[in-house]
Amino acid sequence: MKFSENWLRSHVPTQASREQLAAVLTAIGLEVEEVTALGDGVAGVVVARIVECAKHPEADRLQVCQVDVGGDALLQIVCGAPNARPGLVAPLATVGAHVNGIDIKAAKLRGVESNGMLCSAKELGLDADASGLLELPANAPVGTALANYLGLPDASIEIKLTPNRADCFSVRGIAYDVAAALDSAVQPLAGETVPARIGSERVVELRAGERVPRFVGRVIEGVNATAPTPAWMAERLRRSGVRPISLLVDVTQYVMLELGQPMHAFDHDLLEGAVVVRPARAGEELKLLDGRTVKLDDDMLVVSDGHGGAAARAVALGGIMGGYDTRVTDSTRNVFLEAAHWIPSAIIGRSRKLGLHTDAGHRFERGVDPELPRQAVEYATRLILEIGGGAAGPITEAALPEHLTAPAPITLRRARVQRVLGIAIEDAEIARILIALGMQVSATTEGWQVVPPSRRFDIAIEEDLIEELARIHGYERIPTTLPGGATRIAGITETRLDDATVRRQWAAREYFETVNFAFVDAQSLQQWQLQAGGVPLANPLSAELGVMRTSLLPGLVAALGRNLARQATRVRLFELGNVFADAGQGQAPRETQRLAAAVCGDAYQEQWGQTPARKVDFHDLKGDLQSLAAASGAVLEFRPASPPQGHPGRSAEVYRDGHYLGWLGQLHPRLQRALDIDADVFVLELDLAPLVARTVPRAADLSRYPSVRRDLAFVVSDHVSWQALRETVEQTAGPLLREVQLFDRYVGAGVESGQKSLAMGLILQDKSRTLNDSDVDSVVEVVVSALAQAHGARIRG
Template structure:
């Protein structure tokens, strides 16, 4: 929200300096982002009229102007502005003035005397426009100090508002907070009803139920649409970041900025039939003020100008923007003013759905005072009559009273204030703060009964009132007190490996952690073919962040791609976070997962070993190191995942339960992601990987272990994990470990076959194993592997 400092001071008288005012705004939660000083040091700068212009004899781009500055005689000024012309009124810096750090003196420019400087808005420090002289209205009094005429000096102040402070999207709303903080009071608003001078009205019908419970309108006939916007109004708009357009449009903008109520002005003569507020029809179209034609559905609200079924037309997009065909122009004679109360839920997300952002929609999404429509129409009427004339009809207010919010009393207890804030505030100070903020407070036995004004949607419970007291009384006046009492120490469970331990393990293996948004682009998930079950957001930040992620890998690989694009040759990233899956009839299911992706060299640049690219087995070893933290034994089976490379990816199992995926990304996906290098990645559920049995102490065997090595020839399609599982089952309780130490294909092994060499580690806790014991186990293992996998012992 941007506004003029002088405009704010016109509502709340205060002796605070500009710096003190800015500090106060920030201290009460209205954070000041920028203060731009305007028009400081404009002594000896006056309104002047150019009487004559002649070409400079020695310069093509300069003119010699005779200027009336309200003194006896004319001043000769050499000027290079392209818009300098006879009759123009512009600021003139007299000799002795100091403008923009330049001391103005009598001088000769190319041999011609010049006694001052005609100024642009930029030279005066009130705008960035330096394209020509600042053109003043034709009724500006010649000789008047420009500072007095333009209401200078001033400052443009921009504050950052939190979503709950919709009431501060207006100068008057900010004034209440400033008055309460600085011990002042907001001046009463002169918005007395303007008596009707004509019986002309516009019938209004509300057909949107609770979504639009109040609508105010008024017809004003015979206005002068070409009347110039008063300089004071134009300057206040400009200093609030709004470019003046025409008086009738500027009035609605001015009222919105001052009171907080968005309005719209229709050309009455372009409307036919009664005005109807209704839901849009499926496939209905509307042409908006910006010239764009948008397709609507029944989720939108429109203002239409008749009730003749399909023939009715939408003349405005409710709560967002007016229509092109019914806008006011310089030819407008009769105006229909409207101000309505649109509830936030009827407006939220609609602008974003159409790629629009309007000041009206921004305010209605957060909540506007339902009592303002009539006040805004009366206030705008008075402004229009004062400048553009006209004959006003009666103000028409149509409402569904049962749908209008009714403020309810909130109990505020002294004891509760002291308990929450830890500080005693005097009753008189509490009542002063509440009154200055516009709240109605009635003293009761243990405190006050407080009714918030209708503009304060954010005040609903006792703690909200206490927050208001803390803001205004001053957070710096709340004492710092250390908490007391005992705290319970929560010990980590021994049956689960903490996420922090997993993070440290991967960091020790040369990975960096990345953190990504939990909401992503739906098209992004579609590239990965993991969009099924994605949970859409009701009010996304943007169209590119419209659904909750169903997997971590898309975000991790995107981060990896950004690093590779910035010439990082070796990248190793991981992330631990939640993924979301839609569930029928219940809340979405959240699952904590671990994902990692690597690209580039297997080891950092060094001289101790030959350089090689990272491969599947490197990442598999990293994943198994994480599993080892919980003692998990992982199994890897061929995967058919669409985002994985055929033959180079696997599904990960623990205890015969699928827990994730590991492998190389599919080349098609890599091309879509603009990745040239081979990316190896994994994504697993963290909970089953982190679960571990409760550690139990046991005796170490006093007897030696025995190792027997076996080599099998088996079909190349049989995975080692299946053979190892068969060996463990067949060996029985004497087996301590089975290790694969060689894989061979080539001469001596038939095509389509492979040789796997394994070591069986056998041991007993009660005795030394005999040769017969070992031979029996080996025979069982050989028979089981031969029977289950068609393997033969290699000779």
């Protein structure tokens, strides 16, 4: 937001210097990014009119001008500006002035006497334009000091606003904060209600429900649209970063900058029938003010008129930009002014979708005071009538009261203020600050009842009011103190692996950690078929980041894809982060911490000892996961599965003690193509808490007696997994079994089709004695019998 310092001071009188004002703005949260001084050296510069121009006898590019400065005689000035001409009104630095580091003296230029200097905007420090003389309005009073005429000296101040301070996208909104900080008061807005002198009005219909709950319009007839914009208005616009265009356009821009309410002026004669606010039709076209024709979606809003009957044409893109066909021009004589309240959710993302960025859209996306439209129309009407003449009709207002909620009262407790801030602020000071900010304040036994102004969407609870008090009272006045009382230090638990250990484990296996946004594009979740339980954001940073993520994989795989696009051939990424799910019934979203990993490319770094290079596969990723599980003592179970995102034959669900953790496997080829990834990508995503949980280690005696190993080979069906065989062995072998290991899998000659041979080693041991052959044979017999009965396994001959 950029504005004129003098403009701000006209709303809030203060004796603070420019430097003090800038410091106060930054201190209260309106960070000043740049202060550009304007016209500090214009003493001795006056408004002058060139009466005559003659060619310099000794120089082709110079002219000898006779200039009227309001005195008895004309001054002779030698000038080289290309736009110097008879009748031009421009600034003249008189003899004795000091401009742009130059002392102005009477001098001879190529033998011709010159008694001053006609100036450009750059020479006066008002603008960067040095192409010619600064052209002033033809009715500028000749002989008047330029400083008085243009309101100089001044400064252009630019501040950086946070998204919650939409009320400060106006000079008047900033004035309330400055008034509170400098113990001043905002001046009432000058002017009275403009009475209707004609009966002309236009019917307004609202057909967009809660998205546009208020629309105010007014007809003004007989306007002189070619009347020049007054210098004071044009200069305030320029110093706010807006180029003056024409009276009607400048007035709407001026009102927006001063009050914060975007407006639009239609040529009343080019509108037909009623003005209707409605949703756009899918594919509907509209030619905008900038000359572009855009195709609209049905989630956009338009202002339309009765032209075309049932197919009523769109004449403006709601809350963003007006239409080309009904714009005001120099030939406009009758004007229809409009100011409406568009709620943020109806505007957010629409400008970006069309490649537009407008001041109106920028404001409506963040929220505009719903009580401003009528005030803005009254103010704009008054300015147009004063400058361009004409007669105004009655104000037409269409509203949906059920969608216009008034700010709710907030209870502010004296004790709560002191507890949160750690200091006591006097009651009178609290009341002064809140009233200066435009709030309605009434005292109660415990504190105050406060009603925030309708422009302050960011104030809803008691803590918001306390934040305002801290901001205006001054953070520097709140002492820095350490918290009192005993401090409880939580010890490191041994019941789970900490996050740092998990990160080190994955980093040791050549993975890089990523950190992605916790919010994603809703279309991305739909592409992954993970949209169930998504939590939409009320005020997203952008349309592409509008939903809280339900999975880590979309962001993680997108990061992998960006690496592949930049010629990385071996990518190994992991992420620890929270996912979110809608808990329903107005409850806060449910958060779950998860671990995700994604790999593609070669299994190992390029080396001379392994050619050709082997590509990473399912078992590589499974091994990396099992190494982490070993650190926590977890025994994982893998069951074949076909999640929507996974390859049907190369994916598995992961369980621990019968509890589902997540899945791992190769991405589905269809999804890989949709993500524009050529390489095979293997991923995993699991709930972290049950994965890293572990029992507290306990000391145990080691057996002093030797172990015995007995190797067995079984032939079983291809459909029987090793996991199932191992569980059966562990459940039936008894207390002597210490470990069971798979050391061979064979398919081929000697084994029937559809069968496989699995060779396992049983390691047996007792703590109190040495095992004999009968002990071992007994265990082997039980195991062989159990495997045969449960899985149809038979000893391989």
